[in-house]
Every structure is written in C-alpha cells, then in structure tokens.
C-alpha cells in the first residue's frame with residue numbers, strides 16, 4: 001500500500017538538521033501502523049513525506065503502485081485527495097461551520113453541491129456529530145473538533161488515513177473514544193491507518209504493527225505484541241517504561257535472599273495459574289512485588305515482578321519451565337546471599 | 350454658538366456637496382486601491398519563505414516597492430505624480446484628479462494591511478488544505494481570505510478612515526470635499542462656524558465607518 005524507500009530529509013539553513021536518515025517502511029493495506037518515538041525523532045517529518053507535504057531529500061515514496069516524488073503538482077494533488085490526514089490541533093477552518101468544513105475536500109475534488117451535502121451528512125453520522133452540523137469549530141470541545149477532523153479527512157473516500165499526534169491534545173477518556181472511532185472506521189471501511197504518537201498507550205490500544213523511531217531512524221519494527229514482550233532497542237524499553245510495571249530496583253537491597261524475576265506474559269497464558277503452579281511444583285516461597293495486566297491490541301498483556309527463594313540450580317529450573325510456557329523472564333536482581341548468577345546475567349529470554 | 354445653529358440650514362447644500370465629494374473620492378480611490386493593493390498583499394505573503402508560492406526575489410522586490418510607496422509623504426506624492434494623474438483622468442485639478450494620488454497612496458497601505466491579516470492565518474489550516482489536495486488558488490480563495498476576512502475588513506476600515514484624512518489634503522489641488530471646505534471657508538475666510546460644522550460631520554462619518562467596519566468584522570469572525 002505505502003512504501004517508503006531509503007528516505008532521508010535534511011532541513012537546510014545554517015546548522016542543518018538531519019530529520020530523517022534513510023528510512024525504509026512497508027505499510028500493508030488495511031493495517032493500523034503506528035510510529036512512535038520521542039519528540040524530535042522525525043515522526044512528523046516522515047508522515048509529511050508520505051503525502052509529500054515535505055519533499056524527501058533522497059529516496060522514494062510509493063503509494064498504490066505509484067512513485068510520488070516524481071509526480072507533477074497536479075498529479076500529487078490528485079493523490080493527496082486519496083489520503084486523509086488529521087492533526088494534533090485539528091486544523092479546522094474557523095470561518096466554516098462543521099458542515100462546511102467537511103464539505104471542503106469535496107469542493108476540492110469538484111463534487112456537485114447536492115451530492116456534497118449528502119456525503120457530509122453521511123460523514124457526520126459516522127462520527128456522531130449530526131447535531132453539531134451548523135456549529136462553528138470554536139463552539140466545540142477538543143474531542144468533537146477531532147471528530148470533525150476525521151469526518152473531513154474521510155469525506156473524499158481516501159485509501160489511507162494519516163494521523164499526526166491526533167490524540168495528544170485530548171484527555172485520556174476522549175483519547176480512548178477517538179481511538180475507538182479510528183479502529184471502527186479501520187474495520188468498517190478497510191481503511192489503512194498510519195498513526196504517529198509519543199505515547200505507548202496509543203500504540204497498545206489500536207496498532208497492529210509499530211515502528212520505533214529515534215534520531216531520524218527506525219530502531220525497531222515489529223508486531224505490537226512482540227515489541228511489548230521483547231523490546232530490543234533501548235529507546236523502545238524507555239518508551240515502554242511509560243506503561244510497564246514500575247519496579248524500584250533499590251528494593252532488592254532490602255531482601256535477604258532469593259531472586260527477583262520479572263515475568264512478562266501475553267494472551268492465553270495469562271489465564272493459566274502460573275504462580276500457583278510454581279508454588280506447587282517447586283515448593284517455592286513466592287513473593288509478589290509488583291504486577292500489572294493491560295490490554296494490548298485486544299489481548300491481555302501482563303507483567304509480574306516476583307521474588308522466589310532457592311539456590312541457583314532451582315532458579316534455572318524455574319526459568320526454563322517458564323520459558324517453555326512461552327513467557328519471557330528477566331532476572332532483575334538477587335538478595336545478599338544468593339550467589340553471583342544475576343550479576344553476569346540480567347536478562348534471559 | 351448661536352451663529353452655527355442659525356446658519357446651518359443655509360450651509361446645508363454646501364456641506365452636503367462637500368460630503369458627497371469626500372465620499373466619492375474616498376470610495377473610488379479605496380476600490381481602485383483594493384484592486385491592486387489586496388492582491389499585492391496576498392502575493393507578498395504567499396511568496397514568502399515556507400509559504401505556498403515561495404519566490405524569494407519577487408518577495409523582496411514587492412516588499413521593497415511597498416516600503417518605498419509607504420515612505421513618500423502624501424503631499425509630495427500628490428505633486429510628484431501629476432503627469433501620471435493627467436494621463437489617467439485628463440486633468441490634474443479637481444475631485445476626479447484627487448482620486449489618483451489617493452488611490453496610489455492607499456495601495457501600499459492596503460498591501461501591508463492585507464499582509465498582516467493573512468499572516469494571522471494558522472499555518473496548520475493551510476497545511477490541512479494542502480494535505481487535502483487543494484491548489485494554490487484554492488488555498489488563497491478558500492482558506493487565506495475567508496480565514497482572515499474579519500481582520501481584512503478591519504484593515505479596510507482603517508484604510509478608509511486614513512483616506513478621509515488624506516482627502517482633506519487633496520483640497521490643495523482643488524479636490525473639493527469636506528476637508529477642503531474646512532480649510533477654504535473656515536481657515537482662509539475665518540468662518541469658524543463652517544469649520545466647526547465640517548469637523549462635526551467628519552467626526553460623525555469616521556465614527557459611523559468604524560462602527561460599520563467593526564460590526565461587519567465581528568459578524569464574519571467565529572474564532
């Protein structure tokens with residue numbers, strides 16, 4: 001559907017900025033693709049390169065079998081009409097009512113007035129704003145404004161929706177309702193969605209795949225679940241810190257003996273009584289230090305930090321057992337008298 | 350004071366004639382100036398770096414021309430362009446002839462007024478229009494102008510009021526109008542009553558213009 005090939009973007013002027021340094025991406029039809037990264041990572045630049053609001057310094061953008069950087073401005077405008085876009089600050093026309101805002105892209109494609117009004121009505125029904133049709137944007141809440149933005153972006157029947165921090169200016173409840181709307185539209189219309197955000201929660205809630213960006217590069221790209229279970233790059237781990245269990249490692253010092261393990265589990269295994277199995281099988285004393293279960297892309301995603309007592313051999317046995325259950329285990333530390341194992345190995349997967 | 354009231358009916362035709370001439374000069378020169386000045390202002394904005402029609406040299410050139418135009422005092426401009434005025438209206442004296450320097454003076458003024466109004470438009474909204482595939486012309490007429498309409502109307506109001514002031518100076522070349530009336534009768538012939546009546550009419554007229562301008566601007570603004 002969308003392919004980004006070796007795209008770089010250098011902003012000129014004194015002290016040039018390498019916003020993108022060779023990005024490759026393939027976005028499948030019908031998926032919700034997330035791009036996450038800290039502020040200044042180049043996410044907006046990448047998104048704006050996809051519809052060529054920004055011209056890449058090098059590289060190619062392919063959309064539906066067409067290479068976009070070589071298009072005439074007329075050809076490019078026609079392609080943009082097939083790509084919807086929504087923004088952090090909504091960017092609605094303050095001089096137009098809700099209806100007239102949604103009508104805007106239809107005027108651009110040259111649809112006759114009668115058909116336009118019909119289409120606007122459909123769109124407002126889709127986003128649940130029929131009763132605000134004649135309001136001006138200044139009379140709407142943030143969530144309602146973004147719904148208008150979504151209605152406007154979908155009016156010309158685009159094949160993809162580009163979202164630039166679309167929920168970053170909204171409160172958590174409104175964020176959830178907007179994300180649910182995007183998900184619903186994705187399912188109902190088979191719309192491809194490219195979404196950028198700096199919040200892992202947004203990725204967790206609706207994305208299928210995610211690319212983690214930093215310093216103009218993609219550091220990691222995978223299914224959302226895999227990224228959550230086995231983050232590889234340090235930037236991903238940092239970002240995951242936003243949603244993961246808060247465990248204070250200094251607690252380890254207060255523990256006389258035993259091992260601190262972090263167990264991460266996803267999907268069906270969350271329904272298994274792992275802890276009680278451990279206790280029964282190994283006659284362990286298990287102490288739960290921290291825990292957290294969340295929904296990731298519709299499946300339970302959990303983390304548990306536990307302390308178990310026992311020697312190194314027992315520890316290895318327990319870890320192996322957990323690994324065969326498809327869980328991910330990380331040794332966070334050990335008590336004073338529990339050998340040196342953890343010093344050399346902090347992460348076993 | 351008594352003299353004013355007593356003579357007012359007698360002065361009415363004179364005052365009415367002056368008012369008509371002022372409105373004629375201001376009205377025609379405003380429209381003429383707007384036809385050139387507003388597009389010029391739009392062009393200055395869109396040719397700027399990072400805007401929809403980046404043209405560095407054109408932008409610098411237009412900016413320079415506007416600055417030169419704005420820095421010439423009206424009274425000098427009026428005399429300096431007499432040959433041009435004669436070429437346009439056939440004479441360099443009279444109400445119609447006054448319209449030419451008034452219009453010319455208002456062009457750079459309006460261009461700057463337009464420029465500052467259009468610059469208030471949220472760049473995000475322009476970006477949204479670009480993302481929807483709007484052309485440059487569509488962005489100008491469907492985004493830039495409608496989004497800054499309230500501010501443009503206020504700018505036009507300021508220009509109109511300034512033109513009322515300048516039109517008084519046009520009396521120097523026999524332009525007529527209320528300002529001319531005040532100077533000729535009030536100042537040169539020591540007719541304080543006519544001077545006062547003229548000033549009152551000017552004050553009321555400016556008040557009315559500002560009131561209408563503000564109302565209109567408010568009506569089209571939904572920020």
Ligand SMILES: Nc1ncnc2c1ncn2[C@@H]1O[C@H](COP(=O)(O)OP(=O)(O)O)[C@@H](O)[C@H]1O
Nearest residue numbers: 011017019037038039040041042043044045046
């Ligand atoms: N128009 C521009 N001119 C110069 N530098 C820019 C411009 N836009 C973005 N940048 C720079 O490019 C880098 C990436 O920016 P951006 O893509 O907006 O990051 P993100 O959206 O991930 O926060 C930043 O260092 C930013 O300052």
Ligand SMILES: [Mg+2]
Nearest residue numbers: 043044045165
């Ligand atoms: Mg950004």
